[in-house]
Amino acid sequence: MTDQSTTVPDAIHKHFGLTYANYLVLPRTLLQSMPDAWQTRFVALLDEMTEAFEHVPQAEAYKVEAAEEHTVSEMTEAQLKAAGITEDWYAGEKPPEGLASDELTEWQNQHEQLSPDYYDADGNELDEHSRVLLPAADPVPHYNRGRTYIEPKRPAAGGLVSVTRYTVSVLPADDINHRYFALHVELKSRGWVVHNGHEFYTEAGVWEPGQATAHHFADYDDALAVARKAAPDVTVNGHTAVEAYQRTQEATRG
Template sequence: MTEQPVPDTPHNRMSGPIHGWFSLSYSNYLVANRALMQCMPLGWQDRMVACLEEMREAFEGVPQAEGFRVEAATEHEVSDLTEEQQRELGITEDWYRGETPPHWLDADEIREWEAEHEDPDGPAYHDRDGNELESHQRVLLPAVDPVPHYRHAPYIAPKTDA
């Protein structure tokens, strides 16, 4: 049986090869390293530039951001962050689900209150905007980019040169 081609409809485009390439990520953008792209063979660079120009022309006039801030990062589960990393990201950890011990308790009474009120399911985490985060949720910590800036990068041989 001959496989029928998929009709080129708006719905099929939105769930097509690009959607599949991004896989299960929630990424809204593709970030491609210029230094690595400049190390690709010239034929590849010609095809890439042609595709980028074609996309630019296709969406000419569509409002877009003037620029973007891109920074290297490492990915971590919220529950694996150190206190310092939580502070850096503005994440708070609440073991008592928003409750606070009465202000008149002494140190021993506070420890007793905390033992009675601590959530057995673990802490609740919140980002700096007050949104609750799941303990297994992945967040990004700023990191040093291992690929040098294109102005300082040496030639890095792609596998295609092997």
């Protein structure tokens, strides 16, 4: 299980490891089988990513199907045919026409390679170690309108990880002034609160010292929305977070 208390640089790239996968496929049935609190956090992250890249053109849809991976040199004739792959044992040469049966056998014995060359349906040569996908039955059952449930495996030790605090700031985490211009969304006994370390967001929509008058949100999404809206206007020593960010960018460019 990933330690969520520490920020890992390039975590997504590291998650994919040595694969060449360009996409991550997650079965809907397994997602809806996770605890509600986990689903809520997951959907919030999806929404955050969608908002971050809504300006980027993306495909209208993707076609995803279950498959099994095969190494070309280990595939049966039936599997090669299903994948549209042909074998060439004679390096592109063809026997002369009109050969008798024994002459054809002799020609094949003389010209046959130790291993064949492989070509895909478009005529492109494939390395014998290339991996191809063949359609297969999906072992994960259909989500059935949200009804299908599969009991998740609980961690053997250490318990489930619960995120109880989020930090929101216009300034990046590695900025020296990040902590001064940050707002925190934190889970308390009566719900989620928004604060800057000294003042709390109240029922009246203002900021006051102490937690006594703090507004407690039942849904952390609502608390995060307040923090995101207020983050640009966080002011320290007469400077807003946006102004601090702009100064940092100017110093970097200079």
